[in-house]
Amino acid sequence: MQMSMRISSFQASPIRRLVPYSRDAEKRGIHVIHLNIGQPDIKTPAEALEAVHSYNEPYIAYGVSEGELELRQGLCEYYKKYNAEVSPDEIMITTGGSEALQFVFMTLCDPYDEVIIPEPFYTNVSTFAATAMVNLVPVTSQIDDAFILPSISDFEARITKKTMAILLCSPNNPTGHVYSRDELKALLELCRRYDIFLIVDEVYREFCYDGEAFTSVLTFPEYSERIICIDSFSKRFSMCGARVGAIVSRNKDVLSSAMKLAQARLCPPAIEQVAAAAALRAPESYIEAVKAEYERRRNLLVSGIQEIPGCKVSRPKGAFYFVVDFPIDDAEKFAIFMLRDFSWEGSTVMFAPAEDFYVTKHLGRTQARIAYVLNEDELRLAVRCLAEGLKAYRKKYCLDARV
């Protein structure tokens, strides 16, 4: 029986579609180092886990569709640390940042409307856009420019009557770029001129390195009505499986419209919201320690991969990913080789081929997204495996390989 044309056209996630290969490798006893996915091995705040352990309701009841008030109030307090004044009714809790993005596409766009986005970008955005039949219009950012914001004129050139929004992720997944106050201001001014929205996914907000300050899009009150911030507890508190995110906007129409979708799916998960509210009570030292840990991991992995001959890396300023350009023909082929045909002293590495992080055809084919969320021993081993794997792959497949 036929499935829909639409589902047939959707891509499988490049972050997850190689999982059958990694499972097979693991079945063969090979230790697979997962650099493909941002699944931290850092502990969830004790406050969150304690809240789960002392969950004291007699039944796990439906919550309100917009998310629990206590959690939204907690977020308001938290945003103050980023100089943003937000009230609880400007927040909708969602089932992860994933649902937040889906709601925003549906709310702002009709089918065939357009959203402009710097590429490479978090690949699952493509599926959420496709689900809403929204066309993503890319503006390419360059590895040689450290993936900074492309020029405003590049964005302006792509604005049409169908453009409803520009979508950023800051700190960026996958590039690690942190958009500056000036970059945000320039984009907001462009959005004002064309009367469109700026959506900023800030789920990696805490993770800015080298002393770099983070600017939240919520700190531009003069553009409030056209700003939508996407948030999530997953990365900040190492609780990716909790699926608690948020839409923050001072534009009341955005939230009241998204509410129709929220009510249809009833409510976000109940116990996880309790955990999230408790996580916000974790001391500042928790985040500081996590951030310092990621900075060490970044330093280790970036340096390690930069030393592999032929690998090009743009040093990330934030989040916990970077893009590497390999001296090979095809990063997906290389990824499958690493999982299926290669191991070094019983280990191998899994990463996410970057081609699907681009809309423009043929870009990113030799690139991969690397997550640096694992501990330093694992990362050291990963560098060694990658270096050896690359040698073996090039010897086998690359005519120009000088081994």
Next chain:
Amino acid sequence: MQMSMRISSFQASPIRRLVPYSRDAEKRGIHVIHLNIGQPDIKTPAEALEAVHSYNEPYIAYGVSEGELELRQGLCEYYKKYNAEVSPDEIMITTGGSEALQFVFMTLCDPYDEVIIPEPFYTNVSTFAATAMVNLVPVTSQIDDAFILPSISDFEARITKKTMAILLCSPNNPTGHVYSRDELKALLELCRRYDIFLIVDEVYREFCYDGEAFTSVLTFPEYSERIICIDSFSKRFSMCGARVGAIVSRNKDVLSSAMKLAQARLCPPAIEQVAAAAALRAPESYIEAVKAEYERRRNLLVSGIQEIPGCKVSRPKGAFYFVVDFPIDDAEKFAIFMLRDFSWEGSTVMFAPAEDFYVTKHLGRTQARIAYVLNEDELRLAVRCLAEGLKAYRKKYCLDARV
């Protein structure tokens, strides 16, 4: 700024859109009896809550997109009680039955494709269909016929080249009808003839009364490839806030296609899946007691409302809802009256106006969906409030009221 035309056209949930009125009433100190929503006051199984309390992971990690294997294995064991042989790879865990329905619409249908559904039906299906741009084609079931399956020829007359599936809910929300083996068989035969799917939402499977047996659509192996079963833990184990549901199908294309959507949203909530897996270990006596309790509640509320002059009720055989036809002009107007303008000894009743449970215009305007999930004292009070409220409303608004 403009929202999308699509979101503007979506209806707000009739189950939840009157919430501002109920909140206002509660602020005025009025006790609102919530017959509008299937939120049971019955305890979640101790096994599930204990699993939450002893959740012992150091961090709440991403799970696999198809849902945890232990949970899927537990479901396979559970389905055996309904004479259905299912393997774990024929199950995808979803974030509630809500997400399951959304995935199925996206997977089977392209925009403007059609799904045939007996009306009245669970109203949020409309929003899920609209999100996927799927047209719901209704076949009206009648309160005077106890909402049995309309004739097969009525379904057949609505099949076009765009028809991808027929969608049932059994036991039915909102009517309480339980589809018989013969009804299912006749529909499956129709589906086979026209090469379309039969989707059956069985989330109320346990709740069949008067000794009536339940027939799962999973017990028709000869039609396996065209059968999709929607499931959820919410009602069975009184854990509505947990958001754990499932798609069950032996058609591998359905699950592998839906997997693209599942991977994009990463995974269902982690802790709630642990709770769900544990709930499946609850003793049979748990469900038996819950079912007996609902049967008592049904008997009380149905009899009570049948005794209110002018109210017509179709006695439900399953689930925990029924449709009542009030002797008034407009059930939504009456619902608002009950919340805003009426109370009886400090209490009032909230119910869901049924008009949006129909696609066909003007049907169901005088009907409401009533949930009988509250304890008997509350239900007795609800009957009294409804009787008094109806008198007051009719006196005020209905010319033919003989008070």
